[in-house]
Amino acid sequence: MRTPATPRPSRELADRLHSAAIHLLRRARRTDPLTGVSPAQLSALSVLMSGTKTLGELAAAEQVRPPTMSRLVKEMERAGVARRSSDPRDGRVVRVRATAKGLRALSRGRAMRVETLDRLVRALAPAERATLTEAVGIVERILGQRAAPPP
Amino acid sequence: MRTPATPRPSRELADRLHSAAIHLLRRARRTDPLTGVSPAQLSALSVLMSGTKTLGELAAAEQVRPPTMSRLVKEMERAGVARRSSDPRDGRVVRVRATAKGLRALSRGRAMRVETLDRLVRALAPAERATLTEAVGIVERILGQRAAPPP
DNA sequence: GATATTAGTTAGCATTGCTAAGTAACTGCA
């Protein structure tokens, strides 16, 4: 990799941000197998946490094609973590929602991931935590993540 | 999700950190297919960027079992992005290194990912960039990223 | 009512993960 004659600070930051995100997630994911739910199912469940979605919406949220999601939902039903129902307004649409079992698995997996990260974050000095909190807010904002919290 | 009576600030930070990393990477990865190299190969190449690795080291770095890496390296050889050689000191060991073609693909893919993030970061105010830079440094540190190079 | 569009499914393929079991090379110790 060649370093340009005039280094661009924002570019270097983007690079380090990228790398940090990769390594952070790699660390967090280690506990996932303990949920007994596969990674794709776990990820889909996280989308269903906010309520029922159509199969197409779920596929879009997961950045996956409809056939892939169709099969994944079938497996999730078989595993008892999701249920499908038909839309009374539009017979083409398949509505998908998480079961209690699915939500429990998601919650457990999430808790373990967060606990892993929390152990790292707890060790920080208050000022560092503040910096990190502020930075996370910035990242959420630039990704357009200000998802409105449910009332 | 139930909020505990006494919320733990570090736990909430860990949760947001987790979510931010997921969404950041999801965004960055969108350009990957343009490299013509599969995701697993691209990730393995990033490990090989720092030089030759044994197959076992590569598997460990990628958090994958040896058989999986064995086959991946075979595919990478077939695709012309990596080459294997034997270790003169230990006949059991397989050394793997990236080819020029592999490094080019990696570099291209990385550049596109970083460019995606850079576009987001460039829009920030200097103070926000500074905060983000500091935060990335903190994350790098708590993940213990100064992996000791082998002697 | 014929035609076009949309939502999902089915079929078939490629990639990538795993475990179990095998091979070859090295290590250690009587």
Place this chain on the structure above:
DNA sequence: TGCAGTTACTTAGCAATGCTAACTAATATC
């Protein structure tokens, strides 16, 4: 030295998850 155990990797075979192409059924359009 020689044989047993360990280590590094490979092979074989299975499961999960991604895709495209082609299909069905329902709705929308004209």
